[in-house]
Amino acid sequence: MGPFALNLLAAAALLCGEAAAQLLAFPGAEGFGRYAIGGRTGQVYKVTNLNDAGSGSLRDAVSQANRIVVFTVGGVINISSRIVVSKNTYIAGQTAPGDGITVYGDGFSWSNAHNSITRYIRIRMGKGGQSGKDGITIAEGHDMIFDHVSVSWGRDETFSISGTAANITVQDTIIAQGLETHSCGGLMETDGGISLFRNLYIDNKTRNPKVKGVNDFQNNVIYNWGGGGGYIAGDSSAASYANIINNYFISGPSTSVTAFTRGNANFRGYVSNNFYDSNRDGALNGAALCASTTCYSNMAIQSSKFNYPGPANLLSPAAAVDHVAARVGCSKPVRDGVDTALINQLKSWGKSGALISDESSMGGPGTIRGGTAPADADGDGIPDAWERSNGLDPNDASDAMRISSSGYTNLELYINSLVPGTYYYYYSYSAMP
Ligand SMILES: *[C@@H]1O[C@H](CO)[C@@H](O)[C@H](O)[C@H]1NC(C)=O
Numbered sequence: 405m406g407p408f409a410l411n412l413l414a415a416a417a418l419l420c421g422e423a424a425a426q427l428l429a430f431p432g433a434e435g436f437g438r439y440a441i442g443g444r445t446g447q448v449y450k451v452t453n454l455n456d457a458g459s460g461s462l463r464d465a466v467s468q469a470n471r472i473v474v475f476t477v478g479g480v481i482n483i484s485s486r487i488v489v490s491k492n493t494y495i496a497g498q499t500a501p502g503d504g505i506t507v508y509g510d511g512f513s514w515s516n517a518h519n520s521i522t523r524y525i526r527i528r529m530g531k532g533g534q535s536g537k538d539g540i541t542i543a544e545g546h547d548m549i550f551d552h553v554s555v556s557w558g559r560d561e562t563f564s565i566s567g568t569a570a571n572i573t574v575q576d577t578i579i580a581q582g583l584e585t586h587s588c589g590g591l592m593e594t595d596g597g598i599s600l601f602r603n604l605y606i607d608n609k610t611r612n613p614k615v616k617g618v619n620d621f622q623n624n625v626i627y628n629w630g631g632g633g634g635y636i637a638g639d640s641s642a643a644s645y646a647n648i649i650n651n652y653f654i655s656g657p658s659t660s661v662t663a664f665t666r667g668n669a670n671f672r673g674y675v676s677n678n679f680y681d682s683n684r685d686g687a688l689n690g691a692a693l694c695a696s697t698t699c700y701s702n703m704a705i706q707s708s709k710f711n712y713p714g715p716a717n718l719l720s721p722a723a724a725v726d727h728v729a730a731r732v733g734c735s736k737p738v739r740d741g742v743d744t745a746l747i748n749q750l751k752s753w754g755k756s757g758a759l760i761s762d763e764s765s766m767g768g769p770g771t772i773r774g775g776t777a778p779a780d781a782d783g784d785g786i787p788d789a790w791e792r793s794n795g796l797d798p799n800d801a802s803d804a805m806r807i808s809s810s811g812y813t814n815l816e817l818y819i820n821s822l823v824p825g826t827y828y829y830y831y832s833y834s835a836m837p
């Protein structure tokens with residue numbers, strides 16, 4: 405059974421098991437942001453060039469609401485100012501040919517981009533970005549999901565969610581190498597709910613992440629944080645309510661402090677089975693942290709889990725590391741050289757990794773091949789071959805945005821078929837704790 409069949413099964417199961425009105429953003433969407441609608445009721449927009457702006461560019465694609473954005477080109481899009489994403493936008497990076505899409509330059513804002521879905525894209529800020537700006541910023545807005553994104557080289561934070569932002573998920577994403585001197589993973593600080601599942605935080609001196617408010621942190625891998633801290637439990641007078649479950653912390657060459665720092669009794673944490681490998685011996689051989697305040701930086705340990713929408717299948721900490729190493733970040737069509745180098749650092753299990761102050765040591769954004777998009781006679785975003793094999797008319801552009809019996813548009817069925825609908829598809833049930 406291929407990923408497409410699984411997608412259909414997941415969609416069918418959803419229709420039977422939950423109210424049809426609450427369709428998942430895509431099969432495999434989880435957490436607080438899982439119901440984001442994206443561009444389902446809008447139009448398709450095809451990104452046809454790598455220009456910074458103008459017709460056919462990514463900036464133009466996301467400048468108006470209600471679009472499903474697909475790509476007929478792969479490569480590096482150099483941007484000279486920030487891209488601001490509109491609400492109800494589904495950026496489907498997995499549709500790009502070649503090696504997919506890297507956006508290099510000044511970073512993105514999803515502030516007020518309610519109901520956005522973002523998948524399989526690389527956002528690499530770098531020294532050319534504005535000082536004081538983040539790789540990705542969300543300061544307000546609700547219902548957003550980021551899936552298989554690779555974000556790196558933030559000048560301020562690398563990926564930050566703060567303010568009144570609510571109901572947001574970041575899953576299967578790599579958050580890497582905040583640039584020195586700030587060198588931050590990012591703030592995850594809102595009362596409206598953030599889910600962080602199966603992400604890799606790597607090579608950031610501090611804030612991997614820094615958490616306040618309502619937060620669900622499960623199956624993440626944190627590698628080579630620096631002296632500023634790994635998971636920082638918000639040290640303010642405001643109250644926090646966090647699950648911290650089955651994550652794996654692995655020290656690297658830059659690591660000089662323990663996994664959890666700076667909590668106090670206002671930070672209420674439900675903690676379970678978080679592993680820590682601090683010995684940098686070239687093998688993955690950590691052990692569970694003690695479930696008490698001494699291991700969790702003075703936070704107030706809770707006896708029961710906060711009732712947040714968790715992962716469908718929680719992985720063991722070791723399986724989470726396998727999963728993160730094998731497939732998170734923008735892994736479709738392929739991982740780029742930067743993510744490959746980062747994963748090689750992770751798999752040194754403590755021996756390699758570094759904080760960086762500019763991206764030249766990583767070779768910049770690298771070479772991203774352009775590729776050739778499949779034929780699409782009616783220009784509706786769905787390739788002819790897929791239309792034929794799924795009972796659609798390759799000469800009828802109106803069928804792409806038609807809602808199918810699954811609840812998704814035909815275009816979404818196509819773009820979701822390009823990638824696995826479940827992360828646990830790969831695992832035997834023995835990987836489940
Ligand atoms: C984008 O920026 C990179 C790195 O500075 C550069 O090598 C590349 O030529 C630029 N591409 C275009 C199309 O300007």
Ligand SMILES: *[C@@H]1O[C@H](CO)[C@@H](O)[C@H](O)[C@H]1NC(C)=O
Nearest residue numbers: 545546547569570571596597
């Ligand atoms: C977030 O989702 C919850 C549950 O559906 C809902 O009650 C709440 O109003 C949402 N918050 C915002 C700001 O949309």
